[in-house]
Amino acid sequence: MKTWRMAFLAASHERDCFSFIDLGFIFLVDATFLRDYDVVPVPIPEGTVIPLMRCNLLTFELTFDWNDVPYSIPSKGGETSRTLRGDLLALLERQPDGTADVVLIAGPDRYHVHRALLSARCDYYRHLFQSDFADARATEFILPDDPAAVRIFVRFLYSDAADIRADNAVAVTEMANRLLVPKLFELGVAAVVASLSASNIADLRVWANRRGYSALSTKLDAWVEA
Known part of the structure; x- marks a missing residue:
């Protein structure tokens, strides 16, 4: 915001x-x-x-x-000139329109996305699509992540921006780390830090240490010491 x-x-x-x-x-x-x-x-x-x-x-x-x-x-x-970001978001909003070739499933939600864009924006899927694994040719992927985090992830693919709230910052950070999306991970970390309070700092320090997020752990430690 x-x-x-x-x-x-x-x-x-x-x-x-x-x-x-x-x-x-x-x-x-x-x-x-x-x-x-x-x-x-x-x-x-x-x-x-x-x-x-x-x-x-x-x-x-x-x-x-x-x-x-x-x-x-x-x-x-x-005359109105169009932007790449605007066109990509419009493309996302039109789905399904027959151009998408991959479906991401999270709970009850289904997102029709484009394999080429998914590969270009997400290193996990780029490596998967270039591999010899059977999943490399799959057209549907069930994601174990929080549906709200998946919604943010999909919009990030097309817009390069993310509206991450305090209540989904942890889920977005975990998903971005798992799917190898560095910028989204950084945005998630920033949202976690922005949400810090006396009531959640202890749990977040345990979570960050358990996940091995060393840079985030350092920021959390600094918040406590400040």
């Missing part, structure tokens, strides 16, 4: 859309997305350069998961 300061156009050329400016880009956001959040007006800082002319601006701060934003980036010519 992240807090973003954005300048919204009071009126957009897109019906039911707001435009906002952030980091030098202009985005279009579906207005229905904003209804799920408490919108708090904040003033535009003095000296802010707004790269739009003759626009009535409303400025807000929102806290949300960037992956949930239905956005697009208009090009200089006025």
Whole structure:
């Protein structure tokens, strides 16, 4: 989750859309997305350069998961340009559409994913698909991991981002370590550290030591000593 300061156009050329400016880009956001959040007006800082002319601006701060934003980036010519990340997430949302060739199963959930992308993003499956094992040709894989962690893992494959909460940080970290996904593991570790409290530090230290997460154990020890 992240807090973003954005300048919204009071009126957009897109019906039911707001435009906002952030980091030098202009985005279009579906207005229905904003209804799920408490919108708090904040003033535009003095000296802010707004790269739009003759626009009535409303400025807000929102806290949300960037992956949930239905956005697009208009090009200089006025036509909407697409991004790789946006296209991949759209591809994931369209499943099953006949293009996926692998199904990941976690509890009641079934995720139709693409073997090439799974191989490129996850070292465990890359090694498996390149091996002579019978599973290398399988089209369905039952995952023993927590279904919530699998959901985060699948979205990470297509977006390179993960919204990890305190209640699933341990499960995501374990899954990322098992499937050899270094960046997701790092994000999981960061979420574990961010969730530390006097009530869970003892259990997390035991867990990290038992799993052999030496770098995480060092961070947990430092938290206790601070």
